[in-house]
Amino acid sequence: MKKNAACIVSILLVFTMLLSACGGTSTSASSGNTIKIGWIGSLTGDQAVWGTCESNTLKMLIEELNANGGLLGKQVEGIYYDTKGDAAEAVNAVKRLITQDGVAAIIGPNASGQAISISAVLEQYKIPDIATVATNPKVTVGDDGNVKPYNFRVCFIDPYQGAVAAGYAYDRLGLKNAAVLYDVASDYSQGFTEFFEKTFTEKGGKIVAKEGFKEGDVDFRPQLSKIKESNPDIILMPYYYKEVALSANQARELGIDATLIGGDGWPSEQLMEMAADAIEGSYIVNHLDFNDPEVKPLQDAYKAKYNLPMELNGYMAHDAFKLLEAAIKDANSTDPVKITESLVKVTVEGVTGTIKIGEEDHNPVGKQAAIVKIEDANYIFQEKYGLQ
């Protein structure tokens, strides 16, 4: 009996040793004539739509950059790894990017859970990461209140988004009774809801109903029927556009005519395709104005290259890339630590506004939300709205 156990144990050890023998042949970081930039995110799994758009955008931008002579006289190489939307996979992918591929910096991932999990690895190897749409506050600031030295992001955070939505609904639209339908299994949705509730009630509004569903659900009529009874003026829908399309359609079918409001999970051409009538007159707290002439070239180029509609993530990936490009130029080096230092120094004009990273929280400073109203199946920009 003992012998057998011993055997298995020794196999384990032999395996470990065998593997360790293969170690130590890592290619050195970004040397030679290329600068390597990594990207991680979901290319498979529930969030594949967004991840695919991010990586596509980056591929396009890198091609463009290389065609124009590259960066610091070197060609840029993008390396893209799938995380399946899983945090443990993200940690592996980042380790591989850093230790094996030798990237100078990382862009992504497109979800907060993965962005938080990779912090420890980034700190260990001192490689900066710029998250695209990871809006959970914990991405750049730990639970102990200290800023994480190598985590950055180009988007605003959930509390801000929730507070802006509440402030706009109460102050500008003058609506006093709000209902919330949210995804209990989503960190994004929970954070958004919490801060919407807080700001809205502080201002004197009333939350008349708060109903939840679970990711993967497609039928929201039970919750909506209950919301209907509470007779709200406005319904907050803080989740992604597939569920938005379904729940908005179902709300209208049930005869609910309250104004709908949502966040950056909404904007998409698909939403229009699926639910243009239902969301007519709704408001979105967004990162940018889609019809801004400055955004057009990017949209058109993407559409021409991939024949797919541009998702919000593409814009954020664009800005993350521009920020990184500026930082590498500013550092005049591909040394990750120097790039990290430069990230808080540079200011770039992105498609989602001017981006300057704050030193104390690594979030973009003073980024105002763009309030967009849906009129005639179009995203009509209303105003830049920040919270005082």
Add this chain to the structure above:
Amino acid sequence: MSWDYVSGILILSGINLMTVLGLSLLTGFTGMFSFGHAGFMAIGAYAAATMTMKFGMPFFAALLIGGIASMIVSLLIGKLTLNLKGDYFCIATLGFGEATRLILDNVQYFGGARGLSSIPTVGTTTLPNVIIINIVAVFVLVCIIKSRHGRNMVAIREEELAAQTIGIDVFKYKMIALAISALYAGISGGMMAHYLGYIQPVMFKLVKSTELTIIVIFGGLGSVSGSVIGTILLTFLPEILRSFYNWRLVIYGAAVILIMITRPQGLMGGKEISLKPVIRFIKGRTDKAKEEVKS
């Protein structure tokens, strides 16, 4: 391959292996099929993380508490559901796993869906620790399997009715198998929490449970060494395929079917790798040497 990257995957293999070992006892030796072990991992992960973060408990003690917490829950679940047959037991465990996730999503003490971050990672789930824990786990498991109790479990897997007839307390042994597998899953969850430094209910989805069960089958039902090798191979496989990101899950799915069709006994299929011949060989040599010295 760089060592840091490989050691990361090895740690992950070790974390998976812990749960797989437990599942091996449950599925491979006792013949029960669970879709809910991600739930047990979640309980272990949250319990252990709470212990180290909020009560400053040492890592190993916290792991043990995580394991025991999920074991207690498993006793409760087992009491209710172990009398159910095949698919009905499956669905009960599936429901358990999803319900656990839903509770964690809603409880704000554990951060809700936003999860728990800043779990200490330094000096906790390191490769040596993971290896030590797994060695102990394998040793304990082999002891159980080789004992009378282990043989009883195999009897239940092979022919439940017959086992009952010869006086084996089927319910009791199923319960033991479930409890031990939950204990292992809980410890594994605790290790995972301290490896990632962050846990979120979303990490413990149904897919996680099925992945782990697939590993058990891949390695071979009723073989501990099969589970060990299966875990390491299947944890590395997606990493090797990482560059073909789009197709890797397609290949994974096809591989699972292919194995079921062509080699249903899995890699090891009830056999164990044994070093006996090697040992005998070495012994023979030394004996000979001794004789030579004598003569």
Add this chain to the structure above:
Amino acid sequence: MSAFLQQVVNGLSIGSVYALMAVGYSLVYSIMNFSNFAHGGVIMIGAYIGYFCLTFLKVPFFAAFILSALGSGLLAVTMERIVYRPLRKRNAPFLYFIISAMGASIFLENLVIASPIGPTFRSYPPIFSTEPIMLGNIALGRIDLLMFIISALSLMALVYIIEKTKIGLSIRATSYSIKGSTLMGVNVDVVIFIIFALGGLLAGLAGMFFGMKYTVYPQIGNITTKSFVAAVFGGLGSLPGAVIGSVLLGLIETMTSGILSSQYRDLIVFVLLIGVLVFKPTGLMGKSTEDKA
């Protein structure tokens, strides 16, 4: 009161989606005693076939229905041929069937994602007005109504085939005992072929309805977990059980969200499910067989 009735309507509508899917599980279970987890994948493919028929081939609506049912039927039969038949010939335990089925569902889902179809959500072109029929204060969806009728018709046809035809007789015989019916001259391969074909046809219908009512995306298969729960609730292997279980599950889910708590819905449903199974270990109407596992 009208709110309550609205919830009943909602529940019935959700339940009928589950029912169309759950019947497929139960059909296969009744003969082969395992839960065919690849069924969700077949439903998903059915939804895509319907979508492409309507948007690219621009065939009429009912033709799309038939094509999608045929396509899924073909897929289900092919899958049986490639994946399950070798296992069946070897008398492999049910565990292997389940694992292969899971492998197949992983394969199908990711094949769609990796193919040019990609992970994007797609919506069916509007076929019916989404304007609901209002009965007083209660909204009744047109698609729901149509779905209810077609499901009822196809389920009745299914029951007719099983209860009244010769092939139905061999299906019933096989579900009692594969060995026994083989001895009586029933060709089990043919019976299983038919079972999968029927299950596939229904999966195509279910997929199309799902797509029309909601949307099409590669992870549709996940929703079938719910219909699996429904099938277990009603008792695996029993067709009336699958239907009743599905309708009950739909109603219970809706009532839980509507009256108790939408946040804890799945937990409450789970506790209820365990409660039912503790008192009735084979579900509401399940056939009590010796465990083959």
